Amino acid sequence: MTVTEIITTMLLLASLPFFLAGTLGLLRFPDLYCRLHALTKADNLGLGLVVLALIFQADNVQQIIRLLLTWLLVLIAGATVAHLIARKARGDGHKHWSRQ
Amino acid sequence: MTGLYLALALILLLTICVGMVRVLRGPTATDRMLAAQLFGTTAVAILLLLGQATENTAIWDVALIFALLTAIAAATFVRRRDIDKTTETEDQNDRH
Amino acid sequence: MIDLVLAFDLILMTTLISLAWLLLASRDLFRAVVLFIAFGLLLALAWTRLGAVDVALAEAAIGAGITGTLLLVGLGKLGSAERCRRTPRPTTFLQRLTPAVLIGIIIPSVTIILLLELRQLQIVSSGQQGLVLSLLDISGTDHPVTAVLLNFRAWDTLLEKGVLLLALVSIWSLDQARPLFHQEAPSPVLKGLSQLYLPILVIVSGALLWQGGYAPGGAFQAGALLSAGILLAILGGRSLLPAWYGMPLRLLAGCGLLIFILIAAATLLAGNLPLQYPQELAGALILLIEIVATVSIAVILAAAVAGGHPAEISATEQQQPPSSEGTS
Numbered sequence: 001m002t003v004t005e006i007i008t009t010m011l012l013l014a015s016l017p018f019f020l021a022g023t024l025g026l027l028r029f030p031d032l033y034c035r036l037h038a039l040t041k042a043d044n045l046g047l048g049l050v051v052l053a054l055i056f057q058a059d060n061v062q063q064i065i066r067l068l069l070t071w072l073l074v075l076i077a078g079a080t081v082a083h084l085i086a087r088k089a090r091g092d093g094h095k096h097w098s099r100q
Numbered sequence: 101m102t103g104l105y106l107a108l109a110l111i112l113l114l115t116i117c118v119g120m121v122r123v124l125r126g127p128t129a130t131d132r133m134l135a136a137q138l139f140g141t142t143a144v145a146i147l148l149l150l151g152q153a154t155e156n157t158a159i160w161d162v163a164l165i166f167a168l169l170t171a172i173a174a175a176t177f178v179r180r181r182d183i184d185k186t187t188e189t190e191d192q193n194d195r196h
Numbered sequence: 197m198i199d200l201v202l203a204f205d206l207i208l209m210t211t212l213i214s215l216a217w218l219l220l221a222s223r224d225l226f227r228a229v230v231l232f233i234a235f236g237l238l239l240a241l242a243w244t245r246l247g248a249v250d251v252a253l254a255e256a257a258i259g260a261g262i263t264g265t266l267l268l269v270g271l272g273k274l275g276s277a278e279r280c281r282r283t284p285r286p287t288t289f290l291q292r293l294t295p296a297v298l299i300g301i302i303i304p305s306v307t308i309i310l311l312l313e314l315r316q317l318q319i320v321s322s323g324q325q326g327l328v329l330s331l332l333d334i335s336g337t338d339h340p341v342t343a344v345l346l347n348f349r350a351w352d353t354l355l356e357k358g359v360l361l362l363a364l365v366s367i368w369s370l371d372q373a374r375p376l377f378h379q380e381a382p383s384p385v386l387k388g389l390s391q392l393y394l395p396i397l398v399i400v401s402g403a404l405l406w407q408g409g410y411a412p413g414g415a416f417q418a419g420a421l422l423s424a425g426i427l428l429a430i431l432g433g434r435s436l437l438p439a440w441y442g443m444p445l446r447l448l449a450g451c452g453l454l455i456f457i458l459i460a461a462a463t464l465l466a467g468n469l470p471l472q473y474p475q476e477l478a479g480a481l482i483l484l485i486e487i488v489a490t491v492s493i494a495v496i497l498a499a500a501v502a503g504g505h506p507a508e509i510s511a512t513e514q515q516q517p518p519s520s521e522g523t524s
Binding site: 057 | 141142144163174175
Binding site: 103106107120165168172179 | 200201203204207208211215218226227230231233234237238240241244245249252253256257260261264265268269271272377382383386389393396397400404407411412413417421424427428431
């Protein structure tokens with residue numbers, strides 16, 4: 001195993017908890033606003049680690065650019081959608097969860 | 101390495117399957133839409149991993165298209181004219 | 197490793213089938229729409245697993261960009277909440293019997309038969325692949341799929357453009373287009389996203405179109421992506437210049453079929469069979485058809501989402517900020 005392969009393996013393994021946390025959050029968080037965190041934060045970070053891992057295996061610069069562009073677009077789309085959904089939820093009068 | 105890519109892709113596919121529970125259960129339309137949005141990100145990761153595992157980077161183009169287009173369904177959802185009140189009724193009732 | 201691939205495919209397959217069942221059986225139509233969006237996502241994964249990246253690209257562009265929007269807009273048109281929920285009718289004895297028969301007898305027996313057949317399955321013949329590859333040199337393109345779609349079987353593609361146009365004509369004959377979205381200004385963030393993404397969508401669509409010459413890509417994928425761009429521009433608060441609603445829109449929608457017919461007529465006049473390109477011109481003609489078809493497909497798909505003929509929309513939307521996205 002070369003150095004880059006070890007780095008890739010570690011990054012890929014590191015990405016897994018984020019994806020699992022995202023799904024867990026989607027299922028277990030008590031209200032919509034909390035679930036939005038799962039959507040925007042956890043999975044996008046997991047994808048970032050996957051992209052980083054694949055960059056270490058890329059053959060040329062073009063591949064690196066394609067990977068980074070994909071991640072960047074997902075980040076922008078994720079942030080926008082989270083904002084839009086939160087805005088709509090507020091407009092519709094979704095109530096916040098509280099411990100009581 | 102290929103084994104690791106495929107194993108991770110497999111686990112990610114399983115998270116989509118599990119996350120489908122949120123689409124089925126709701127309770128509101130917004131919850132369902134949000135879950136579908138999450139699947140988009142996961143699918144991008146799966147496609148990138150599959151592309152690397154099979155050494156066919158044409159698959160990355162599919163991932164790029166997903167990255168470009170997942171926002172559109174959600175944007176339509178928030179901007180469409182007749183807001184679907186069906187699945188929101190339980191929530192509204194709770195509030196009063 | 198083979199086991200991992202097999203497990204992936206089996207889970208994907210099972211999920212697809214159960215999703216299809218769930219969305220068809222769903223009484224809540226909104227839930228069915230979201231399930232369908234997820235179904236499209238997994239279907240694109242399935243196409244890549246089958247090695248059909250061309251189809252996966254088209255499915256991704258259509259499934260993520262167009263059908264979700266189309267169904268959500270259609271659902272909004274259904275109107276009242278009562279109509280969104282299908283009312284269950286009392287079931288007859290035979291209908292109650294059906295699931296039992298299906299689950300108890302038909303599905304297990306079909307599965308067993310399929311498994312038995314699978315064991316004896318020979319290596320699949322490559323079909324016409326050898327023939328296509330041997331003729332690739334004279335086709336005017338380096339990608340076998342494009343060679344088949346636009347040269348060897350160009351008639352099919354011509355008819356496909358006809359089908360698309362016919363679908364649009366049917367939609368236009370049913371209803372009048374109404375403004376799709378709220379009149380109030382969209383969130384500034386959405387406006388920003390649409391401004392940022394529109395050029396990227398146009399560039400990627402152009403790249404996919406060009407890529408069709410040597411790799412998975414082509415007119416349909418590019419057109420679907422471009423129409424998603426048009427939808428995003430509309431979502432961002434833009435609208436088509438009213439002057440474009442009449443003849444220009446119809447011409448743009450029809451130009452894909454028109455160029456095909458013109459080229460067929462020209463080749464016929466030149467003494468060849470219809471759509472049998474002269475070898476030295478094949479590449480140029482294919483590119484010309486693909487570019488025109490891309491624009492036409494984009495316009496048709498976007499107009500299909502609008503869901504009606506554009507006759508009077510110009511009067512109601514006169515005050516909106518004009519833009520000519522449909523022409524890009």
